[in-house]
Amino acid sequence: MNASSDLQATLDPSRKSWVESANNPTGDFSIQNLPFGIFSDGLNATRRVGVAIGDSIVDLAALESAGLLSVPSTGAGDSVFVRDALNDFIALGRDAWRSVRVQLSRLLSRDDATLRDDAELRGRALIRQADAQLHLPVQIPGYTDFYSSKEHATNVGSMFRDPKNALLPNWSEMPIGYNGRASSVVVSGTPVRRPNGQLKLPDQERPVFGACRKLDIELETGFVIGAGNALGEPVTCADAEAHIFGMVLLNDWSARDIQQWEYVPLGPFNAKTFATTISPWIVTLDALEPFRVAQPAQDPQPLAYLRHDGEHAFDITLEVTLRPQQAKEASTITRTNFKHMYWTMAQQLAHHTVSGCNTRVGDLMGSGTISGPTEDSFGSLLELTWNGKKPLELREGGTRSFIEDGDELTLAGWCQGEGYRVGFGVCAGEILPALK
Amino acid sequence: MNASSDLQATLDPSRKSWVESANNPTGDFSIQNLPFGIFSDGLNATRRVGVAIGDSIVDLAALESAGLLSVPSTGAGDSVFVRDALNDFIALGRDAWRSVRVQLSRLLSRDDATLRDDAELRGRALIRQADAQLHLPVQIPGYTDFYSSKEHATNVGSMFRDPKNALLPNWSEMPIGYNGRASSVVVSGTPVRRPNGQLKLPDQERPVFGACRKLDIELETGFVIGAGNALGEPVTCADAEAHIFGMVLLNDWSARDIQQWEYVPLGPFNAKTFATTISPWIVTLDALEPFRVAQPAQDPQPLAYLRHDGEHAFDITLEVTLRPQQAKEASTITRTNFKHMYWTMAQQLAHHTVSGCNTRVGDLMGSGTISGPTEDSFGSLLELTWNGKKPLELREGGTRSFIEDGDELTLAGWCQGEGYRVGFGVCAGEILPALK
Numbered sequence: 112m113n114a115s116s117d118l119q120a121t122l123d124p125s126r127k128s129w130v131e132s133a134n135n136p137t138g139d140f141s142i143q144n145l146p147f148g149i150f151s152d153g154l155n156a157t158r159r160v161g162v163a164i165g166d167s168i169v170d171l172a173a174l175e176s177a178g179l180l181s182v183p184s185t186g187a188g189d190s191v192f193v194r195d196a197l198n199d200f201i202a203l204g205r206d207a208w209r210s211v212r213v214q215l216s217r218l219l220s221r222d223d224a225t226l227r228d229d230a231e232l233r234g235r236a237l238i239r240q241a242d243a244q245l246h247l248p249v250q251i252p253g254y255t256d257f258y259s260s261k262e263h264a265t266n267v268g269s270m271f272r273d274p275k276n277a278l279l280p281n282w283s284e285m286p287i288g289y290n291g292r293a294s295s296v297v298v299s300g301t302p303v304r305r306p307n308g309q310l311k312l313p314d315q316e317r318p319v320f321g322a323c324r325k326l327d328i329e330l331e332t333g334f335v336i337g338a339g340n341a342l343g344e345p346v347t348c349a350d351a352e353a354h355i356f357g358m359v360l361l362n363d364w365s366a367r368d369i370q371q372w373e374y375v376p377l378g379p380f381n382a383k384t385f386a387t388t389i390s391p392w393i394v395t396l397d398a399l400e401p402f403r404v405a406q407p408a409q410d411p412q413p414l415a416y417l418r419h420d421g422e423h424a425f426d427i428t429l430e431v432t433l434r435p436q437q438a439k440e441a442s443t444i445t446r447t448n449f450k451h452m453y454w455t456m457a458q459q460l461a462h463h464t465v466s467g468c469n470t471r472v473g474d475l476m477g478s479g480t481i482s483g484p485t486e487d488s489f490g491s492l493l494e495l496t497w498n499g500k501k502p503l504e505l506r507e508g509g510t511r512s513f514i515e516d517g518d519e520l521t522l523a524g525w526c527q528g529e530g531y532r533v534g535f536g537v538c539a540g541e542i543l544p545a546l547k
Numbered sequence: 548m549n550a551s552s553d554l555q556a557t558l559d560p561s562r563k564s565w566v567e568s569a570n571n572p573t574g575d576f577s578i579q580n581l582p583f584g585i586f587s588d589g590l591n592a593t594r595r596v597g598v599a600i601g602d603s604i605v606d607l608a609a610l611e612s613a614g615l616l617s618v619p620s621t622g623a624g625d626s627v628f629v630r631d632a633l634n635d636f637i638a639l640g641r642d643a644w645r646s647v648r649v650q651l652s653r654l655l656s657r658d659d660a661t662l663r664d665d666a667e668l669r670g671r672a673l674i675r676q677a678d679a680q681l682h683l684p685v686q687i688p689g690y691t692d693f694y695s696s697k698e699h700a701t702n703v704g705s706m707f708r709d710p711k712n713a714l715l716p717n718w719s720e721m722p723i724g725y726n727g728r729a730s731s732v733v734v735s736g737t738p739v740r741r742p743n744g745q746l747k748l749p750d751q752e753r754p755v756f757g758a759c760r761k762l763d764i765e766l767e768t769g770f771v772i773g774a775g776n777a778l779g780e781p782v783t784c785a786d787a788e789a790h791i792f793g794m795v796l797l798n799d800w801s802a803r804d805i806q807q808w809e810y811v812p813l814g815p816f817n818a819k820t821f822a823t824t825i826s827p828w829i830v831t832l833d834a835l836e837p838f839r840v841a842q843p844a845q846d847p848q849p850l851a852y853l854r855h856d857g858e859h860a861f862d863i864t865l866e867v868t869l870r871p872q873q874a875k876e877a878s879t880i881t882r883t884n885f886k887h888m889y890w891t892m893a894q895q896l897a898h899h900t901v902s903g904c905n906t907r908v909g910d911l912m913g914s915g916t917i918s919g920p921t922e923d924s925f926g927s928l929l930e931l932t933w934n935g936k937k938p939l940e941l942r943e944g945g946t947r948s949f950i951e952d953g954d955e956l957t958l959a960g961w962c963q964g965e966g967y968r969v970g971f972g973v974c975a976g977e978i979l980p981a982l983k
Contacts, residue, residue, distance in 0.1 A: 285745055377814040
C-alpha cells in the first residue's frame with residue numbers, strides 16, 4: 112500500500128469504527144470524517160488537539176505518547192498536539208495531515224485491535240464530547256470574507272440599490288471580498304452581545320446611538336489556510352486547493368442598520384466586527400473529497416487567472432435553526448447547499464493573492480452568505496424576511512423579522528455519503544441584550 | 548521625585564545627552580524622543596528591543612543584563628527585550644513603558660556618568676544605526692485603516708463621485724474606517740512589488756488583467772495599541788489614549804485603478820493588500836505630549852460617545868519625497884501636518900470598539916490619508932496630480948502622474964520642539980516591476 116491508496120482507504124464508505132456511535136448513519140462524526148479541533152476537559156484543563164469520532168474525541172497527544180501515533184518531521188519530545196491551537200500541526204504540511212488521518216482511521220477501525228482492546232489507554236485517549244470543552248481551533252492571523260453567492264448578491268442589491276441592476280458589473284468578474292476582523296472570531300457556544308452603534312432612522316436628519324434593531328445572521332462556511340504564500344508570490348487557481356487545510360461553518364453576525372449607514376464607501380465595519388462565530392471542528396478537504404461536484408457554469412468566462420479545470424464545488428447541506436429563549440423547540444429557518452456558490456474556494460484564494468498579498472497558516476476565508484435559488488434557501492434573515500417585510504412564522508415563539516435577545520441561532524452542515532455522514536457539528540450562539 | 552515628575556523631566560527641552568549626535572537640533576532622535584524598535588546587527592543576529600538615540604541604538608537587553616535597567620513585573624531571568632517584536636514589552640502596561648523611559652532618559656543624559664563613563668558597556672550597549680538592521684517593530688494581530696482627513700475625503704469624493712456632494716453624510720458623524728490586511732504590513736526599506744490585478748479600461752466592456760497603472764502612496768500615521776479591550780467592552784473616548792502605546796509613519800500603498808473597479812460595495816481589497824509600509828520606530832504618546840494641540844472644530848457636534856474634552860491632536864510635520872531610480876536628488880512632493888485630521892485617534896478607537904469589537908496589543912490603526920488644505924499639502928498622488936490630470940514636475944527625473952518602477956517614496960515626520968525634535972525617522976519603499 113502506498114500513501115495514496117492508504118488515504119483512499121480512509122474514505123471507504125464501508126469502513127466502520129469500534130466507537131459504535133461513529134456508525135450512526137446520520138451522525139456527523141463518522142470514521143470517514145475525522146475533523147480536527149482543540150479541546151480540554153474536567154480532568155485535564157490543558158488545551159490540546161483532538162479528533163471527533165462519534166460522540167467522543169480522540170486525544171492525539173495521548174496516542175502519541177503511547178507510541179501509537181507518529182507525526183513526520185517533528186523533533187522528539189516536542190508534540191504539536193499539546194497546543195492551544197492547530198497552527199503548529201497544520202504548519203507541518205499536507206503530508207503530515209494525511210499521515211495522521213491514515214493512522215487514526217486505522218486505529219479507530221473496527222478491525223484494528225490496538226486501541227480497541229486496550230481499555231486502559233482507551234480510558235485516557237477517548238473523551239466523551241459531553242465531558243469536554245471545545246475551543247477556537249486555530250489562531251487566526253487574518254480573516255477575509257467573500258461575497259460569492261450570486262443569489263445573495265442579487266437579493267441584497269435588489270433591496271439596497273436597484274432591483275433592475277442588482278448585480279454590480281464587477282461581481283461577475285471576480286470573487287469580491289473584504290478584510291474581516293480576526294480578533295472577534297469566536298467558537299460556537301460563545302454568547303454574542305447585541306452591538307450598539309449609529310443608526311440612521313428615516314424620519315431623522317441625524318443618526319442616533321443605540322442598540323442594533325436589525326441583528327442578523329449570515330450562513331457561511333469558511334476555509335482555513337494550511338500552507339501560506341510569501342508576499343509577492345501569488346497562488347494559482349490550479350494550486351489553490353493544496354493550500355487549504357479544511358472547512359468550518361461560519362456565522363457572520365451582521366447589524367443591518369449599522370451596516371446600511373456606515374458601509375459607503377469603505378465597506379462593512381462595526382456592523383460585523385463585534386463577533387463572527389465558527390464551528391469548533393475543522394473538516395479536512397481530504398474528508399470532503401467524495402462530495403466534490405461541479406461548480407455552477409460561469410458566464411462570462413473568468414479571466415485566465417481565475418480559470419480551473421475539473422470540479423471545485425462541494426455538496427454540503429446547510430441549515431439554520433432559531434430557538435427563542437423560552438422555547439423548547441427550535442425552528443428551521445433555512446436550508447440550502449454550499450454547492451450553489453458561484454465562485455469556488457480555489458478562485459477566492461487565487462484572487463486574494465493575485466496582487467501579491469501573502470496568506471498565513473490559520474488564515475480564515477469566509478465564503479460569503481450562502482443563499483440558494485428559492486425563498487426558503489436564503490442565508491440571512493434580511494433575505495428570508497425581505498428586510499423585515501415578510502416576518503417568519505416560528506414553530507414556537509411567534510414571528511421574527513430579525514433576531515431578538517435570547518434567541519439562539521444554530522448553523523449545521525453535513526455531506527451525506529452512502530450510510531454515513533461527514534458533518535461539521537454545529538455553529539451556535541445566543542444573543543445577549545446590548546450594553547446599556 | 549515621584550513617577551509623574553520623573554516622567555515630566557524626560558520632556559525637559561534643556562536636557563542633553565552624552566550621545567552628542569542626539570543633540571542635533573534637527574535630528575529625529577533626541578533624548579526627549581526615545582522611540583522603541585526591534586533591531587539586529589552584524590555581530591548579533593538576534594532580534595531585540597532597541598531605543599533610538601542620535602545616530603545610535605541603545606540595546607535594552609544589554610543594559611538590563613548589566614543591571615542598569617529594570618522592568619517592573621517581569622520574572623527574573625526572563626527578558627522582554629530579547630524578542631523579535633515589542634508586544635511582550637508593550638503588554639506589561641503603561642507604568643512599565645514609563646519606567647523604562649525614565650531610566651533611559653537618566654542613563655543617556657549628559658549629567659549621568661553610569662553608562663557615559665563605562666566604555667566597555669557602552670561598546671556593547673550602543674550600536675550605530677548604520678551598522679544595524681531594523682525590523683517590523685510589532686507583531687500586528689489586526690490592522691484597521693481610517694479615513695479621517697476631511698480634505699482627503701472631499702478630494703476623493705469630488706473625483707470619484709460628485710463634486711457637489713463630495714463628502715458623504717456618514718463621514719461627518721463617525722470616523723469611517725475599514726479592516727486592513729495585517730499580513731502584508733512591512734517595515735521601511737522593504738521593496739514593494741507593483742501589483743497585478745483587474746483593470747477596467749473605459750474603452751472596453753470587460754476588465755483586463757495586468758500591472759497596476761495608477762500606483763499611489765497614502766501618507767498616513769498609525770497608532771499601536773498598548774492595552775487591548777475585551778470583546779463586548781468598549782473603550783470610551785476619555786480612556787482611549789491610555790490604550791495607545793505610540794505612533795508610526797504609515798504608507799498605505801494603493802493601486803487606484805484596481806481600487807476603482809473592485810471597491811463597490813465592500814471597500815478596497817486587492818488595491819491595498821499587497822503592501823503597507825511602516826516606520827521602524829514607535830514614538831510613544833509620552834514623547835508626543837508637548838506637541839498636543841487642539842483638533843479642528845467638529846460640526847455637527849459628534850454623538851456623545853465620540854465627545855472628549857481637551858486637546859487630542861498632535862502637531863506633527865509630515866513630508867513625502869520621491870526619488871526616481873537613476874536620480875541623485877529626491878523631490879519633495881508634499882508637506883502637511885497631522886494636526887489637520889478631523890477625527891482624533893481617541894475618537895477612532897472609541898468608534899472602533901463601541902460595537903463591542905475587541906482590540907489587542909500590537910494592533911495597528913492607520914489615520915487615513917493626511918491631506919492639508921492646500922494643493923501642495925495633499926497626501927496622495929491621486930490628489931496632488933488630480934488623478935493624473937496635473938502631473939508633478941520633479942527636480943530630477945521628469946514628471947509623475949503616478950509612481951513608476953524604480954521610484955523610491957519616503958515619508959518623514961517630526962515634531963519641532965525648542966532646540967530639539969521628536970522625529971519618526973523615515974518610512975521608505977522602492978517599487979519593483981510587476982511580475983510577468
